[in-house]
Amino acid sequence: MKLHSQAASNFALNLAVVAVGALLIYLGRKHADSTSWSGLLLGWLLLLLGLGAWLVGETREIELDTRRRLLVLTVRRRAGDDRRFPIPFSDIARIGIGTLGSRSEGSVYYDLVVHTRAGKEIHLMGGCAFKGRMNRDRMEALRAEFERAVGTS
Numbered sequence: 001m002k003l004h005s006q007a008a009s010n011f012a013l014n015l016a017v018v019a020v021g022a023l024l025i026y027l028g029r030k031h032a033d034s035t036s037w038s039g040l041l042l043g044w045l046l047l048l049l050g051l052g053a054w055l056v057g058e059t060r061e062i063e064l065d066t067r068r069r070l071l072v073l074t075v076r077r078r079a080g081d082d083r084r085f086p087i088p089f090s091d092i093a094r095i096g097i098g099t100l101g102s103r104s105e106g107s108v109y110y111d112l113v114v115h116t117r118a119g120k121e122i123h124l125m126g127g128c129a130f131k132g133r134m135n136r137d138r139m140e141a142l143r144a145e146f147e148r149a150v151g152t153s
């Protein structure tokens with residue numbers, strides 16, 4: 001089984017952050033009060049963060065290889081090299097679900113988290129957009145499928 005992040009969704013999010021930053025810069029450019037100054041600085045911050053995220057352009061691939069008994073996380077970036085993290089099934093203690101955000105903040109993103117026997121936590125989805133990442137039931141189904149394949153329950 002292979003899961004791929006959605007590069008188009010990541011690009012759309014980066015573009016939205018750049019657009020909001022540019023809008024705040026435009027709206028705060030001629031005013032001298034502290035609120036406009038704050039908006040201008042926030043605009044520059046968002047613009048630079050959006051451009052930086054676009055330049056790095058991370059995508060992820062999660063491969064569950066039952067034949068070789070490996071879970072392989074591949075991280076690709078526009079700037080820099082590709083990195084592969086092979087995790088043998090024997091090193092996995094359990095697989096859990098992590099969350100980012102809260103319902104009161106507007107949205108919750110779920111993530112598959114590998115807990116190794118050495119005590120490390122590896123977040124498989126990181127900051128990338130994956131299909132069904134906001135759906136708890138989908139993440140529970142993926143976690144159960146990974147645990148069945150790995151043999152941890």
